[in-house]
Amino acid sequence: MSKGLPTRSENYSEWYNELVKRADLAENSPVRGCMVIKPYGFSIWEKMQRALDDMFKDTGHSNAYFPLFIPKSFLSKEADHVEGFAKECAVVTHYRLKNDPNGGGVIVDPDAKLEEELIVRPTSETVIWSTYKNWIQSYRDLPLLINQWANVVRWEMRTRIFLRTSEFLWQEGHTAHATQAEAIAETEQMLDVYATFAEEWMALPVLRGIKTPNERFAGAVETYCIEALMQDNKALQAGTSHFLGQNFAKAFDVKFQDKEGGLEYVWGTSWGTSTRLMGALIMAHSDDSGLVLPPKLAPIQVVIVPIYRDEEQLAKISDRVNGLVKELRKKGISVKFDDSDAYKPGYKFAEYELRGVPVRLAMGMRDFENGTVEVARRDTKTKETLPFDGIVDHIANLLEEIQQSIFNKALAYREANSFRADSYEEFKTTLDEKGGFIYAHWDGTAETEDKIKEETKATIRCIPLDAPEEEGTCIYSGKPSSRRVVFARAY
Amino acid sequence: MSKGLPTRSENYSEWYNELVKRADLAENSPVRGCMVIKPYGFSIWEKMQRALDDMFKDTGHSNAYFPLFIPKSFLSKEADHVEGFAKECAVVTHYRLKNDPNGGGVIVDPDAKLEEELIVRPTSETVIWSTYKNWIQSYRDLPLLINQWANVVRWEMRTRIFLRTSEFLWQEGHTAHATQAEAIAETEQMLDVYATFAEEWMALPVLRGIKTPNERFAGAVETYCIEALMQDNKALQAGTSHFLGQNFAKAFDVKFQDKEGGLEYVWGTSWGTSTRLMGALIMAHSDDSGLVLPPKLAPIQVVIVPIYRDEEQLAKISDRVNGLVKELRKKGISVKFDDSDAYKPGYKFAEYELRGVPVRLAMGMRDFENGTVEVARRDTKTKETLPFDGIVDHIANLLEEIQQSIFNKALAYREANSFRADSYEEFKTTLDEKGGFIYAHWDGTAETEDKIKEETKATIRCIPLDAPEEEGTCIYSGKPSSRRVVFARAY
Numbered sequence: 001m002s003k004g005l006p007t008r009s010e011n012y013s014e015w016y017n018e019l020v021k022r023a024d025l026a027e028n029s030p031v032r033g034c035m036v037i038k039p040y041g042f043s044i045w046e047k048m049q050r051a052l053d054d055m056f057k058d059t060g061h062s063n064a065y066f067p068l069f070i071p072k073s074f075l076s077k078e079a080d081h082v083e084g085f086a087k088e089c090a091v092v093t094h095y096r097l098k099n100d101p102n103g104g105g106v107i108v109d110p111d112a113k114l115e116e117e118l119i120v121r122p123t124s125e126t127v128i129w130s131t132y133k134n135w136i137q138s139y140r141d142l143p144l145l146i147n148q149w150a151n152v153v154r155w156e157m158r159t160r161i162f163l164r165t166s167e168f169l170w171q172e173g174h175t176a177h178a179t180q181a182e183a184i185a186e187t188e189q190m191l192d193v194y195a196t197f198a199e200e201w202m203a204l205p206v207l208r209g210i211k212t213p214n215e216r217f218a219g220a221v222e223t224y225c226i227e228a229l230m231q232d233n234k235a236l237q238a239g240t241s242h243f244l245g246q247n248f249a250k251a252f253d254v255k256f257q258d259k260e261g262g263l264e265y266v267w268g269t270s271w272g273t274s275t276r277l278m279g280a281l282i283m284a285h286s287d288d289s290g291l292v293l294p295p296k297l298a299p300i301q302v303v304i305v306p307i308y309r310d311e312e313q314l315a316k317i318s319d320r321v322n323g324l325v326k327e328l329r330k331k332g333i334s335v336k337f338d339d340s341d342a343y344k345p346g347y348k349f350a351e352y353e354l355r356g357v358p359v360r361l362a363m364g365m366r367d368f369e370n371g372t373v374e375v376a377r378r379d380t381k382t383k384e385t386l387p388f389d390g391i392v393d394h395i396a397n398l399l400e401e402i403q404q405s406i407f408n409k410a411l412a413y414r415e416a417n418s419f420r421a422d423s424y425e426e427f428k429t430t431l432d433e434k435g436g437f438i439y440a441h442w443d444g445t446a447e448t449e450d451k452i453k454e455e456t457k458a459t460i461r462c463i464p465l466d467a468p469e470e471e472g473t474c475i476y477s478g479k480p481s482s483r484r485v486v487f488a489r490a491y
Numbered sequence: 492m493s494k495g496l497p498t499r500s501e502n503y504s505e506w507y508n509e510l511v512k513r514a515d516l517a518e519n520s521p522v523r524g525c526m527v528i529k530p531y532g533f534s535i536w537e538k539m540q541r542a543l544d545d546m547f548k549d550t551g552h553s554n555a556y557f558p559l560f561i562p563k564s565f566l567s568k569e570a571d572h573v574e575g576f577a578k579e580c581a582v583v584t585h586y587r588l589k590n591d592p593n594g595g596g597v598i599v600d601p602d603a604k605l606e607e608e609l610i611v612r613p614t615s616e617t618v619i620w621s622t623y624k625n626w627i628q629s630y631r632d633l634p635l636l637i638n639q640w641a642n643v644v645r646w647e648m649r650t651r652i653f654l655r656t657s658e659f660l661w662q663e664g665h666t667a668h669a670t671q672a673e674a675i676a677e678t679e680q681m682l683d684v685y686a687t688f689a690e691e692w693m694a695l696p697v698l699r700g701i702k703t704p705n706e707r708f709a710g711a712v713e714t715y716c717i718e719a720l721m722q723d724n725k726a727l728q729a730g731t732s733h734f735l736g737q738n739f740a741k742a743f744d745v746k747f748q749d750k751e752g753g754l755e756y757v758w759g760t761s762w763g764t765s766t767r768l769m770g771a772l773i774m775a776h777s778d779d780s781g782l783v784l785p786p787k788l789a790p791i792q793v794v795i796v797p798i799y800r801d802e803e804q805l806a807k808i809s810d811r812v813n814g815l816v817k818e819l820r821k822k823g824i825s826v827k828f829d830d831s832d833a834y835k836p837g838y839k840f841a842e843y844e845l846r847g848v849p850v851r852l853a854m855g856m857r858d859f860e861n862g863t864v865e866v867a868r869r870d871t872k873t874k875e876t877l878p879f880d881g882i883v884d885h886i887a888n889l890l891e892e893i894q895q896s897i898f899n900k901a902l903a904y905r906e907a908n909s910f911r912a913d914s915y916e917e918f919k920t921t922l923d924e925k926g927g928f929i930y931a932h933w934d935g936t937a938e939t940e941d942k943i944k945e946e947t948k949a950t951i952r953c954i955p956l957d958a959p960e961e962e963g964t965c966i967y968s969g970k971p972s973s974r975r976v977v978f979a980r981a982y
Contacts, residue, residue, distance in 0.1 A: 027622075027625075029557065029558045029618070029622065030562065030565070030618070030621055030622075031558040031560045031561070031562060031609065031618070034558035034559070034560060035558070036555070036556065036557050036558065036622055037555055037556040038555055039553035039554065039555045039637060042553070042554050042555045042556055043553065043554070045556075046554060062530035062533070062534065063530065063533050063534070063537060064527070064528055064529055064530045064533045065527065065528040065533055065536075065660065066520065066527050067520045067522040067525035067526070067527065067658060068525070068611070068642055068644065068658050069522045069525060069581070069658070070522070071521065071522060072588065072597060072599075074521070075588075075597070076596060076597045082588075082597055086587070086588035086589065086597060087587055087588075087589075088586065088587065089586065089587065089588060090560070090583045090585075090586055090609070091583060091584065091585040091586065091587075091588065091599050092581045092582060092583050092584075092611065093582065093583075093584045093585065093599065094581075094582040094584065095579065095580065095581055095582065095646040096577070096578055096579065096580065096582075096646065097563065097566075097573075097577035097578070097580060097582065097610070098577065098578075105567060106563060106566070106567045106573055106577060108563075108582050108584065108608055117599055118522065118581070119588070120559070120583065120611070127520070127521070127522070130521055131518075131520065131521075131527055134518075140833065146530060150642075151559055151641075151642065153559065155586040155587065167558060167559050167560070169556065342631065
């Protein structure tokens with residue numbers, strides 16, 4: 001590390017960019033809007049993938065793979081859908097390069113033009129529903145519960161690493177059901193899976209809610225979402241689950257014979273989370289010294305740094321530490337013993353702090369002789385010297401405590417930054433002075449929502465699923481409202 | 492199943508296509524040359540991925556992710572490389588669609604043309620080496636050992652599901668080293684990893700060898716490969732590992748400061764395997780009744796089918812079977828108890844046979860009363876009635892035996908279909924009458940290789956790594972040769 005990170009209070013945005021770079025998470029690639037996810041960043045993403053994938057399989061889903069390309073005509077079949085995605089997509093028009101006969105180097109071969117242009121998938125509803133048409137004939141073929149891990153491309157003009165990139169990695173679930181009720185239950189179940197993952201793995205408390213029609217997925221009847229609050233008091237949508245009604249079934253003519261012999265359109269859902277979660281994870285917990293990772297997603301949960309003057313001392317410490325490493329691994333704890341002599345302990349401490357390793361142990365000759373070890377927590381930046389005996393159990397408990405503690409801190413932060421506003425003035429003042437989640441009454445119209453967005457840049461993040469009924473009046477129009485919705489400026 | 496598969500002897504190619512379709516492995520998509528990998532097929536691929544990924548990590552590699560798109564100018568930087576990939580690639584030229592003002596529906600927006608065309612990666616050496624330039628300054632940054640799981644696109648004109656598709660899934664390793672010797676050792680190590688995977692997981696014996704310059708990867712100094720023999724006596728390349736020399740380091744100016752302070756170009760390797768392995772797996776072991784899966788890659792290793800007349804009988808059988816299911820799972824064996832009443836046992840038997848489930852258990856009332864169970868092996872199509880007591884250990888051993896037995900059978904097949912030819916006449920006769928691997932002397936020239944290919948459609952699959960020195964004369968030119976190479980017609 002050459003010098004410290006910018007602080008969050010100085011420049012939150014720069015702090016984030018620098019942290020992503022210095023902690024070796026990702027970087028911008030030479031290809032506009034596309035990122036390179038570096039090994040350390042990718043290893044966190046792999047842990048997320050594994051956990052989510054297990055949850056999808058536990059709820060009965062299987063993985064499959066559908067084509068990267070979508071014929072232009074497919075995208076056009078669902079009217080809202082093409083409207084939503086046509087404006088920013090990568091279009092393949094040719095299938096060959098050649099040497100310029102005029103010496104201009106390698107050029108696109110004009111003779112190799114595709115009959116129909118192909119769109120690099122921005123999402124796969126269309127190509128998947130065109131396939132489901134062949135897979136679904138009878139109620140016996142339902143439900144069809146499929147997930148895909150894939151890359152997708154949306155040609156974003158203003159990109160931000162992890163949060164908004166032209167190419168990103170994600171999973172997209174696409175299910176088909178015999179009844180509306182079952183499809184809605186699936187949509188809600190997957191929202192729960194996302195919320196559970198966010199809270200139990202990412203230590204990220206989330207609101208569960210429904211999007212307004214304005215913010216709905218292009219082609220959905222209802223969009224459910226989870227929303228989290230970042231440390232700069234902006235909101236971040238961390239996952240969405242869509243009830244598609246029969247929209248895609250109708251667009252692709254997917255019908256099934258029901259038990260009574262009638263022919264009905266199939267009901268659908270889709271749901272997705274992406275590498276955007278990496279951005280959420282970083283922004284929710286990290287501090288001015290670097291990343292803070294919840295233990296369940298940390299590629300290295302415990303690092304052990306020996307402090308020694310010569311080979312003999314190192315040999316003694318290593319001898320003791322090697323046994324500890326084995327014991328920790330036996331408990332399923334990932335541990336790194338960093339005995340490289342390329343860097344000094346102080347440098348290593350800073351480096352592992354930057355990378356968010358939850359627990360750091362250090363052992364010098366005094367510890368060795370006293371039968372102790374220094375245990376430092378990344379999240380609280382506290383340390384204590386403890387007896388070496390019994391340290392394995394202590395660490396196992398400590399990791400659980402850290403996981404919970406990071407969640408509690410984020411929850412307390414969100415609670416301290418959730419406000420009510422009962423007038424438009426109060427709303428604007430709160431938004432400008434504090435930010436955060438603002439619970440306010442809204443008249444339910446797109447016009448009001450648009451006006452507020454235009455005037456304040458705040459959007460309705462969601463209508464919380466657990467919002468109590470409460471008579472009130474819209475902060476903007478003064479018209480009656482029966483529950484508060486959540487406003488925020490958002491990523 | 493409506494009717495049986497075509498047989499291998501009748502029509503090998505149709506047998507393969509039908510098997511892929513009926514066993515629910517994959518299908519052609521509406522997008523030219525791209526496939527849909529169905530859940531059952533994908534679950535086999537997932538097992539392959541997991542096993543390979545573990546082996547990559549055990550040899551010190553980390554996963555990362557690089558962009559889908561490659562700027563046209565990047566592809567052009569390594570002369571052989573662009574020559575090899577320019578002729579069949581998907582080219583992105585625009586980033587937006589719009590509604591045709593003349594009412595022609597959704598069209599490509601001519602105002603949204605990219606300044607520089609982007610190629611959908613056919614392989615990622617160029618974009619990765621352009622990134623490595625920033626990651627590598629000193630010998631301390633080496634070796635850099637990275638792998639990526641990704642989709643790639645090569646615009647194939649004649650496609651064949653799993654074997655040759657326009658889009659396919661693969662992994663591509665890209666490593667950078669300080670010395671030539673280290674890079675060659677890495678290339679060879681990864682060939683070993685592939686060979687071990689093929690033999691121990693896929694039960695597929697492979698030849699390890701080196702490609703002739705004609706068959707080398709575009710941009711490599713040396714290409715190593717593993718080659719397998721299919722049941723129609725055609726060869727299939729199942730993985731390649733390339734020593735890149737300093738070619739990409741020079742093309743992208745990637746230098747490092749060595750320990751003595753000098754500035755040197757970095758040495759590189761790349762290595763890949765793809766969903767083509769699925770094709771190899773299917774074609775190597777399956778029979779006229781369907782898929783034969785080696786237990787280590789079977790999504791379901793054991794299926795249990797109850798045979799019953801009424802609910803009471805089913806309850807009794809289930810009660811006994813449920814305990815067995817638990818015991819098997821405890822041993823890490825994947826098991827399905829198919830007690831659905833939608834289909835009759837005979838139908839289920841055929842279905843699981845088609846899908847290649849290695850072991851099928853059946854229990855009827857007679858078995859229940861006698862304390863026995865019927866055990867059927869998919870690979871040999873044999874069955875026996877065994878005591879229920881001790882069946883768990885029997886199955887665990889049986890799965891290992893089946894894994895080994897499938898390998899042994901494939902090895903015996905390859906040995907029976909490996910021939911020597913000492914004249915061109917003998918070579919052609921063997922090729923036409925038998926096919927298989929033909930060991931023959933070759934003069935080492937591209938001209939001879941081309942002629943033989945032109946006249947017989949046989950290519951040199953590899954120069955085996957373990958080929959003994961043996962004086963001889965080229966079957967085509969009569970010129971001297973010091974070792975035999977392996978010819979075959981190939982996929």
